[in-house]
Amino acid sequence: MAEECPSVQAPFQKISKIVCIGAGLVGVTTSAVIALRNPDVVVTVVDVDGQRIADWKSPMLPIYEPGLGDVVAITRDACLDDCLDARGSGGQSGCANNRTHPALLPTMPPCRRRPNLFFSTDIQQAISEAELILLCVNTPAKRDPSIRQSLSMCGNGLDLGPIEEAVRQIGSYATRDQIVVEKSTVPCGTSRVITHEASDIFSTPLGLSSSPASHSSNGRPAWILSNPEFLAEGSAVSDVLNPHRVLIGSRPTPGGTAAAASLAHLYASWVPSDRIMHMDVESCEMAKLAANGLLAQRVSSINALSAICERTGADIEQVAYACGLDARIGPKMLQSGPGFGGPCLAKDTLQLASLAEHVGLSDVASYWQAVVDLNEGHKQRFAQRIVAALHHDVAGKTVAMLGFAYKKNTGDAREAPAIDVVWHLVTQKATIAIYDPATAAWPIWQALEREREPAELDTMREQVRICGSAADACDGAHAVVLMTEWDEFGNRSGGSKSDGLRGREDGVEDGDGQDQLMSKRLDWARIASSMVEPRMVLDGRNILDRVKLRGLGLTVEAIGKGRLEAPLKEGENGRLGILD
Numbered sequence: 168m169a170e171e172c173p174s175v176q177a178p179f180q181k182i183s184k185i186v187c188i189g190a191g192l193v194g195v196t197t198s199a200v201i202a203l204r205n206p207d208v209v210v211t212v213v214d215v216d217g218q219r220i221a222d223w224k225s226p227m228l229p230i231y232e233p234g235l236g237d238v239v240a241i242t243r244d245a246c247l248d249d250c251l252d253a254r255g256s257g258g259q260s261g262c263a264n265n266r267t268h269p270a271l272l273p274t275m276p277p278c279r280r281r282p283n284l285f286f287s288t289d290i291q292q293a294i295s296e297a298e299l300i301l302l303c304v305n306t307p308a309k310r311d312p313s314i315r316q317s318l319s320m321c322g323n324g325l326d327l328g329p330i331e332e333a334v335r336q337i338g339s340y341a342t343r344d345q346i347v348v349e350k351s352t353v354p355c356g357t358s359r360v361i362t363h364e365a366s367d368i369f370s371t372p373l374g375l376s377s378s379p380a381s382h383s384s385n386g387r388p389a390w391i392l393s394n395p396e397f398l399a400e401g402s403a404v405s406d407v408l409n410p411h412r413v414l415i416g417s418r419p420t421p422g423g424t425a426a427a428a429s430l431a432h433l434y435a436s437w438v439p440s441d442r443i444m445h446m447d448v449e450s451c452e453m454a455k456l457a458a459n460g461l462l463a464q465r466v467s468s469i470n471a472l473s474a475i476c477e478r479t480g481a482d483i484e485q486v487a488y489a490c491g492l493d494a495r496i497g498p499k500m501l502q503s504g505p506g507f508g509g510p511c512l513a514k515d516t517l518q519l520a521s522l523a524e525h526v527g528l529s530d531v532a533s534y535w536q537a538v539v540d541l542n543e544g545h546k547q548r549f550a551q552r553i554v555a556a557l558h559h560d561v562a563g564k565t566v567a568m569l570g571f572a573y574k575k576n577t578g579d580a581r582e583a584p585a586i587d588v589v590w591h592l593v594t595q596k597a598t599i600a601i602y603d604p605a606t607a608a609w610p611i612w613q614a615l616e617r618e619r620e621p622a623e624l625d626t627m628r629e630q631v632r633i634c635g636s637a638a639d640a641c642d643g644a645h646a647v648v649l650m651t652e653w654d655e656f657g658n659r660s661g662g663s664k665s666d667g668l669r670g671r672e673d674g675v676e677d678g679d680g681q682d683q684l685m686s687k688r689l690d691w692a693r694i695a696s697s698m699v700e701p702r703m704v705l706d707g708r709n710i711l712d713r714v715k716l717r718g719l720g721l722t723v724e725a726i727g728k729g730r731l732e733a734p735l736k737e738g739e740n741g742r743l744g745i746l747d
Contacts, residue, residue: 180429182346186297187503188333190214190286191397192230192403193350193396194303199235202242202284204437211241211285211293220711223286231578231605234404244286285434294340299416299429300347303396304329330357346426349393352511355453358391390426392417393448395455400509401576413443432640456522459515460535465500466507473503473727474548484709496614503727505584505650505707506546508573513539513582546584549707549726550591556703556724557646561597567644569637570651571603571611578605580614583708585650589615589631600633602640604653608633637689642697652708655687659712695719702733 187198202210214220222229224243228236240246287293287416294300306329330351337347349358393416398406413434417427431443446454473483483503491498500562507513520535554561573583580586587603592599601611611633616624635638637656641647649656695702695716704716713723713731722733 176317179346179425179432180298181342181432182299184297185299185301186293187212187301187303188214188290188294188336189301189303189305189329189351190216190219190475191303191305192232192400194301194400195223195233195239195399196232196407197232197301197303197350197396197425198405199238199242199284200404200437201433203238205278205433207284208433209283209285211287211297213287213290215288215727217288217291219310220286220288230402232403233576238404239284240278241283243286245280245282251430269445283366291340295342296338297435298343299343300337301350302330302348303350304333304335306330306351306353313334342482346390346392346429348430349391349452350396352395352459352515354453355449355454355523356455357452358393360447377535390422390490391448392423392426392430393451394430395451397455397458400579401574408437410438411730414447414451414454415443416448417445418448456515456519459512460519461514461539462500463507463512463542464538466504467538467545469501469503470506470545470726471541474545476727476728477552479726480729486727492571503709504652505549505588505726506542508581508583508586509579510581513542543587546587548590549584550588552724553588553592553646553648553705554595556705556722556730557701561592561595561645563596563598564645565598565600565643566592566638567647568601569603569640569647569649570653571601571614571657572606575651575653576605578603578607578610580610582608582648583614586614588648588650590627593627593630597630600634600640600644601631602634603651604655638693638697641694645701646703646705647694647698648705649711650707652710656689657710658688658691658715659710691716692719695721 185201185208187194187210195212198210198212202208212220212223214401217228223239241686266619301654308458330349330353334347337345393414395414396407397410397412397413403424413431415427415430417423427445429447434443467482469487475481476483476486487501487503488498490496491501516535516539520532520539523529523532523535553566557564557566568585568589571583571585573585580603588597589601603611615627615631619627698721702721704711704723705723706713706723709725709727711723711725713728716723717731717733720733723731
């Protein structure tokens, strides 16, 4: 039975010092926005990785995320004037790889301020001074070492080692009453598991005892809250600034209720009160896994339908648009593609399967496992379609891959569908030329090399090259495969029905600046003239106007659609392909 939710009106302690353990995207984005909207609160981000902390202190941030550079510049450097100058001139702030995000502009404070966001490797000092601690460490999936390239889960599904180490540090270094906020994605019940496994650190379970407070090994009380983050890469800044909801899970004790109120007070500086929801800890932990599982389910469903459309002659964009008009279904997240990727959806969906199996629900576990299995099969089906489009023989042929990140507006290559496609083409002895506007070479190589044997890596490196431009990648290519829906790759003028099918989790909503966008788009006429027969384009994201490309002499295939053949040359006999 769910426990009674704490009251938003509970008395609370006003927080003045926060430490965030973990300098990843979630930790830094959350910390930077809290610092932005609470200028009197000092926020320190700590990490054991000294190089990562050094990168966050530098002008060039280690993560590509629209708008994050400006938030960091304001809070870390107090260089508001520079940000506003960059905004006015259409340029960028000192954090040059993260341009001003449209969602951020209305929230910029009106005057210069003091820095209140700091980065440090001195974890002990930061914890000892903090009143509130954000746990934003990575919780990667456990992998079955006997199954290569598998996302199969074992045990509880997630590696909680980083969380447990952070808890030990808190127990060792805390010197005052503290609120510990669990923001990392964790299995339902993690707050209990952590305290039981770290019982040698805490004299009583954190937040679980019936007493007013739990205590660290030095006798200081600590309160555990769950506050999962729902930000998506590519729209992280706008997601934190304009959240659909903020969930705060706490125990129904006076201290737990007061701790939840203190956290809610921080969010209240920019989040409307009706979007701040209080609930019990287990429901809060479960909500994040459930949300990602449902998103994964939706993506796998539309991709499964796209496969049927390809076999029957239907158009997945028209089908999805028609289904999205049904109020019970809605239009968001109905954009078909090469499969979902990234660090969260598969991991969290498999965690649901693992959790269901653990509590004796084998049929439920099979259901969630099937969502991920469908996605894996879909990626392989798309890779096989590329080979089939090139007459079932890609040996010695060049395939240009436009985009490698798992979605636009991020440089994250983790679990990207492109990985599976590249390796399939490598086994078929193709040459692959990759270009992505935001993903550097080293994360691409890192993603491709993960869990591969040395002999395989030697072969892969001989067949794969990473290019500095789309023109370079496509020069001399037999086929161009569009893997990531970067705006600059598109050739459609104006919007299309499918534009409304992308949800916020799928990227940043398009705003103003269409003229600037058009000026950055690829010159597809130049691309077409640089390719060699059969001059094939495979659109894995349905962002291309196939008729326009056909007019350039290209044969086009798109996800969830049939083939559109290039016009016959004079003297050739044959049949034209399907027309849009």
